[in-house]
Amino acid sequence: MESVRERLIRLSEEAHDYLGQSVPFLDAPPxxxxxxxDWIGxxxxxxxxxxxxxxPALNKWTNEYLREKVGSKVISVAITPNGYADAVLGDRFVMPEERQMSLSxxxxxxxxxMKVGGVVYVQKQCSNLLQELPELxxxxxxxxxxxSTALGKLPDAVNFWLGEASAVTxxxxxxxxxxxxxISGEKQFLLLPPTDRPFIPYGNHGNPHLTAHCIHGNHLQEGVYQPAVYHQRDDGAMDPHRPVGPRPDPLPSVPAGSSNQLHREGRRDVVPPLTVVSPRQxxxxxxxxxxxxxxGLRHQV
Incomplete structure (x- = not known):
């Protein structure tokens, strides 16, 4: 087991040496x-x-222009109480409330x-720009x-994102x-290479029970969480509710570990706790x- 740990750590270190400590800039389209x-391969x-x-969007897309052009269009908007979409809250993995409202x-x-009692984020995917805002x-x-030439295909989706600083993915x-x-403003990213996967406590979001992680003080709690969706009450507060449908059978939870010992999914006797030693890119x-x-990198935005 010690050799497995050492090789995974060494692989991560080599990946960070290969990628460097910052993302390179190109001054023009290649x-x-x-x-x-040089980049995709x-x-x-x-x-x-x-x-x-x-x-033209760089000069045109002001709030005034968007109001005039597509302000009356009704689009899908995610709403959360704190800006964190698809995140752990207590014993639940909570997804945002999706609401239909005009772009204005x-x-x-x-x-x-205008007050809505939460943080709004236009983040619907599945080519929402082409589906909901084709006028733009x-x-x-x-x-x-x-x-498209480099990949030999057109994009599968073209998405439009609009949010304030408190909206986090x-x-x-x-x-x-x-x-x-x-197009306007700025966006912050955190990128991690695939070789850091053994150090990230993540689970399968396609499972009805969602494995995720949450920081509690100085400890990182990893476990199995029931899915939930935010719902706004009459008084404006937002509570997480279980999705409509039968409740899945419970699955055993994963014990908590210290914040610098992150576990891989699956059998705990295959890969022991690993210490994160690599700097994040x-x-x-x-x-x-x-x-x-x-x-295909793990990322947070």
Whole structure:
């Protein structure tokens, strides 16, 4: 078991040495073939400056423009009491309340003109830009040509995200090549390479019982949590409620461990507790007109 621990730690250290302590910048969109060779193939993230500086959206997408163009459109909006979507609360893994409201109402809430009793975040995926706000597609390219050429396919989804600083996405992994382009404001990311997976206490979000983690003081609690969804009461407060349907049979919980000893899923006799020794790789800020390319890394935004 000691050799397993040492090899996993060594693998993580080598990955961090290979990736470096910061995400590299490119000053312009790359040649597709070279981009595939230097970044997609090696599975390395990068930030590309001026990648979308020619999009009209960078100059057009003000709150006033969005109100005039699509303010009356009703879209899907996530609402949480604290800005944390898909996160642990007590003994539950709580997902946001999804509400239908006009984009103008969302902007009013973000500007403090209207109260909703929680944090709003336009974060619905499944190509919500094309499905809910197709009027905005003329202000940008429907795909990034050099990336589509490098991958040999068009994007599976084009999403529109709108939120304030308190809106946070929990740590997760997407099984796609991801491109994040900031049109207005800035976005902060935390990236971890796949070799750090044994040190991250994560579970299978597709299971009706969700394994997750939550910090309690100086200890990290890992266990099995019942799914729940936030629901706003008549007095404006938000409570987590179980989804409608039969309650799944309980599963045994995972015992708590110290904050620097994180366990792998599954059998505890296969891989012993591991100590996190590698520094985290982070993108502190992604600014206007910059584009982040991310390849299957664990990330938090």
């Amino acid at each position: 040649d597709p073939l070279l981009f595939y060779r 090696p599975n390395r993230p990068c930030i590309i400056r001026n990648a979308c500086s020619h999009w 109402s969302v902007l009013d809430i973000m500007e403090g003109k 597609t003329s202000d940008m390219e429907p795909h990034v040509p050099w990336m 929990s740590m997760h992994k997407d099984h796609y090549e991801n491109l994040f382009c900031v 982070a993108v502190t800020r992604l600014h206007r007109s910059e584009l982040l390319v991310r390849h």
